[in-house]
Amino acid sequence: xxxxxKGGSQIMTTVMDKQQVLLSVLKKYDSLxxxxxxxxxxxxxxxxxxxxLEENVMAVTAVSPIHSRREKQxxxxxVKRLGVRHILIKTDEMNMPEFIANTKDRCYVxxxxxxxxxxxxxxxxxxxxxxxxxxxxxxxxxRPGFKAAKEMGVFAPLIDAGxxxxxxxxxxxxxxxxxxxxxxxxxxxxxxxxxxxxxxxRLHIIEDAEEYLLxxxxxxxxxxxxxxxxxxxxxxxxxxxxxxNRGQVIExxxxxxxxxxxxxxxGYMQGSMNL
Numbered sequence: 670x671x672x673x674x675k676g677g678s679q680i681m682t683t684v685m686d687k688q689q690v691l692l693s694v695l696k697k698y699d700s701l702x703x704x705x706x707x708x709x710x711x712x713x714x715x716x717x718x719x720x721x722l723e724e725n726v727m728a729v730t731a732v733s734p735i736h737s738r739r740e741k742q743x744x745x746x747x748v749k750r751l752g753v754r755h756i757l758i759k760t761d762e763m764n765m766p767e768f769i770a771n772t773k774d775r776c777y778v779x780x781x782x783x784x785x786x787x788x789x790x791x792x793x794x795x796x797x798x799x800x801x802x803x804x805x806x807x808x809x810x811x812r813p814g815f816k817a818a819k820e821m822g823v824f825a826p827l828i829d830a831g832x833x834x835x836x837x838x839x840x841x842x843x844x845x846x847x848x849x850x851x852x853x854x855x856x857x858x859x860x861x862x863x864x865x866x867x868x869x870x871r872l873h874i875i876e877d878a879e880e881y882l883l884x885x886x887x888x889x890x891x892x893x894x895x896x897x898x899x900x901x902x903x904x905x906x907x908x909x910x911x912x913x914n915r916g917q918v919i920e921x922x923x924x925x926x927x928x929x930x931x932x933x934x935x936g937y938m939q940g941s942m943n944l
Contacts (some may be wrong), residue, residue, distance in 0.1 A: 705742030711802035
């Protein structure tokens with residue numbers, strides 16, 4: 670539970686109360702396009718928007734080399750199950766020098782492009798508003814994309830309703846959404862250190878390496894690309910999976926394109942490249 674102050678008094682707001690606030694917020698929009706990645710947050714937002722607005726909601730998913738094939742398929746499957754209009758848009762960040770340069774503004778550049786393309790799709794479909802799945806916890810992280818959302822007039826209903834990641838997972842589970850326990854997602858470019866140029870080759874190597882590790886049964890992983898070195902991040906609870914399959918991991922990641930394979934003893938940490 671989270672305490673909110675109202676009129677000088679303290680009231681307790683439950684997760685279910687927050688859900689009702691979210692539905693009230695969403696009902697204020699006559700129509701809505703949801704920037705939909707297929708992750709837990711945007712999936713919950715899309716399901717709630719569908720509940721509030723019915724046929725007046727549309728999912729829009731960006732397709733590009735920075736997003737994995739697994740992520741794209743998860744998005745398509747979820748929307749098909751939900752029965753919502755779904756548009757796939759191709760974004761062209763790989764032809765933008767300011768994105769490829771991979772400075773700390775990379776996310777801003779990418780999100781600005783994505784929201785611009787979503788706005789075009791929304792206009793073509795006579796959709797009046799755009800929302801993304803940022804949650805309350807995201808306010809404590811380094812998120813240059815928030816600036817792009819603000820500049821493009823993109824709403825964040827989950828934040829408006831005071832919903833944290835834990836709230837979203839709990840409500841998603843109660844709604845029986847298959848995304849309720851989906852691991853946190855981030856574009857493949859986040860695996861490349863800042864100021865190291867982003868290339869299609871590096872993105873493909875990262876995706877193939879992570880797909881292999883996931884095939885071993887690992888729930889969440891990141892393969893950080895440090896030139897010839899693959900720095901593997903997994904939960905410490907899953908270190909044993911890597912160790913048991915050590916020989917195969919080395920062999921397969923070398924085939925994919927790395928020369929040296931390292932397991933990060935600190936374990937998986939979201940946003941570790943921002944440190």
